[in-house]
Amino acid sequence: MAVSCWAWGAEPKLDELRETARLVNEHTGLGDMSTWEDPVPFDRVRLPPPRLPVPEALKDFCDAEPYERARHTYGQAYRDLIRAYRGDFGPAPDLVARPRDESEIERTLEWAAANQVAVIPRGGGTSVVGGVEARFDGPALCLDLTRMNRVLSVDADSRAALVEAGASGPGLNGQLPEGLQLRFFPQSYEFSTLGGWIATRAGGHYATLHTHIDDLVESVRAVTPAGVWESRRLPGSGAGPSPDRWLLGSEGALGVITRAWVRLQRRPVYKVSVPVRFAEWRAAVAAVHDLAQSGLHPSNCRLLDAREAALTSGGDGRHAVLIVGFESADHPVDAWLSRALQITASHGGRPDEATRRGGVADGGATGDGVTGGGRQRQDQAWRNAFTRMPYLRNAYPGLGLIAETFETAVTWDRFPALHEAVMAETSATCRFAFAYPDGPAPYYTVVVPAVRGEEVAQWDDLKRRVSDLLLRHGGTITHHHAVGRDHRPHYDLQRPDPFATALRAAKQALDPHGILNPGVLV
Numbered sequence: 001m002a003v004s005c006w007a008w009g010a011e012p013k014l015d016e017l018r019e020t021a022r023l024v025n026e027h028t029g030l031g032d033m034s035t036w037e038d039p040v041p042f043d044r045v046r047l048p049p050p051r052l053p054v055p056e057a058l059k060d061f062c063d064a065e066p067y068e069r070a071r072h073t074y075g076q077a078y079r080d081l082i083r084a085y086r087g088d089f090g091p092a093p094d095l096v097a098r099p100r101d102e103s104e105i106e107r108t109l110e111w112a113a114a115n116q117v118a119v120i121p122r123g124g125g126t127s128v129v130g131g132v133e134a135r136f137d138g139p140a141l142c143l144d145l146t147r148m149n150r151v152l153s154v155d156a157d158s159r160a161a162l163v164e165a166g167a168s169g170p171g172l173n174g175q176l177p178e179g180l181q182l183r184f185f186p187q188s189y190e191f192s193t194l195g196g197w198i199a200t201r202a203g204g205h206y207a208t209l210h211t212h213i214d215d216l217v218e219s220v221r222a223v224t225p226a227g228v229w230e231s232r233r234l235p236g237s238g239a240g241p242s243p244d245r246w247l248l249g250s251e252g253a254l255g256v257i258t259r260a261w262v263r264l265q266r267r268p269v270y271k272v273s274v275p276v277r278f279a280e281w282r283a284a285v286a287a288v289h290d291l292a293q294s295g296l297h298p299s300n301c302r303l304l305d306a307r308e309a310a311l312t313s314g315g316d317g318r319h320a321v322l323i324v325g326f327e328s329a330d331h332p333v334d335a336w337l338s339r340a341l342q343i344t345a346s347h348g349g350r351p352d353e354a355t356r357r358g359g360v361a362d363g364g365a366t367g368d369g370v371t372g373g374g375r376q377r378q379d380q381a382w383r384n385a386f387t388r389m390p391y392l393r394n395a396y397p398g399l400g401l402i403a404e405t406f407e408t409a410v411t412w413d414r415f416p417a418l419h420e421a422v423m424a425e426t427s428a429t430c431r432f433a434f435a436y437p438d439g440p441a442p443y444y445t446v447v448v449p450a451v452r453g454e455e456v457a458q459w460d461d462l463k464r465r466v467s468d469l470l471l472r473h474g475g476t477i478t479h480h481h482a483v484g485r486d487h488r489p490h491y492d493l494q495r496p497d498p499f500a501t502a503l504r505a506a507k508q509a510l511d512p513h514g515i516l517n518p519g520v521l522v
Helices: 014-028 066-071 078-085 102-115 169-174 194-200 243-247 281-292 306-312 334-345 378-399 415-425 455-472 488-494 497-510
Strands: 095-097 118-122 140-144 151-155 160-164 217-224 227-230 256-263 270-278 300-304 320-328 357-360 401-407 429-436 439-449
Touching (some): 066 095, 078 378, 102 118, 102 217, 102 256, 118 194, 118 256, 160 194, 194 256, 217 243, 281 300, 281 320, 281 334, 281 429, 281 439, 300 306, 306 320, 306 429, 320 334, 378 401, 415 429, 439 455
Antiparallel strands (some): 217 256, 270 320, 300 320, 300 429, 401 439
8 A cells, every 4th residue: 555645544536535524524514615625746745855865874775765755754643634735844854764674773873873863763653743753953864664564473372472663553463373463453553563552652442451552562672872772571570660661652762662572362252342321421431430440341441422422433412422342362251241231320321232242253353343243333333433533634634624632641530620621621522542440541532623824823722722731630641642742841741850850861871962853752
């Protein structure tokens, strides 16, 4: 598939793009097809010439081809989308390198340090926080790791695999022995990579328990300007601060993650889920609170407010919908669901048994299918909308819409005030992407009309105002989207000052010339 230099996925055809916009307008009432704006074709984009030639030492895996430079300019935030849609690739890297092994990474870092060229490690390019943009002065090289995409070894006894960092979700699971998976399915699963997941502490599909990639990492290896960093492969350790934890969330600022041992699981044999409707949002929140503290550990515990449910899963617009599900490779899980439904019923939740999914997994693309026919079920409709949503965003600039998401986590006692403040400030919809015993991880989506030509300023203002609210009410600036450059000002406020000093010292020790992803974290 030829990846677009601006869109999510492949370059969409104009008639498909306009049809998507028409459907968005029809179902949401947002946007204006009468003022539709086509994307700028590549032959008319604004791409600055490279500031340096391809070095002789890297010519086997490095180039300055214009389309590749454009394609590696941005991530996938709306701020990125609107600029690329209009053909503005001003921050394009000067060079794009695609190393095939660690020796080529080492050569790249050595050359970059000697020539004071910034290096931006990149996986699938799905960052929504400015994590892969050269938003600084001076020349930059994008280090695209997607050629390093092999499963190098599988330890079936320990149920683990050694995987190169550039492997995408489908590519990784497609190389594993039948019956084993890295069960980690973020919304960006189709394109994002293992190294990107680790570098950004990404969140997967489990709503409770193993929510982050952190929980599935056994050891990590990275190349830094100061040498190779590799942690010992262990099921657990109490030996001082964890070297893995230093790399988890490091966002390419401390080293280039090249491979990791990750924990595998058997594909689920038993899966069951059911949507539960609530007439009141507060009752639905209370139900999730009790489920999160029950010890049942549902694999799916996604709460959609009434508007979110109506837009993404066929809800009636009056009821919040909680999708509760369990999965196991070992035993039937109906008893767990029965207990969960007792908990939801105590808060007025009414399960929609007509759309209940249950039985033996049939091994669909992500192992999420089940046997049985019938009309499309609401939880499956939500899954489909969840994976389709990034493609819908491709049409927003032409339709005259701005879209942004805010994801956070906060303790239960502080959630009501945080939620009330966000809803008063925006026209957001809300869902709980994850739920913990001590608090939820609410995910807010805002779609508003754009002022043509002012979209970036509008987005920046919206981002600042809601980010201020999240910190003011005790939330984190990000639960799983990472810090990048967009969240840096609020991350600086969130972290303790002595930790910031220690992080700067680590950066200086590992990257003394400051070439690795400048402006991220420190």
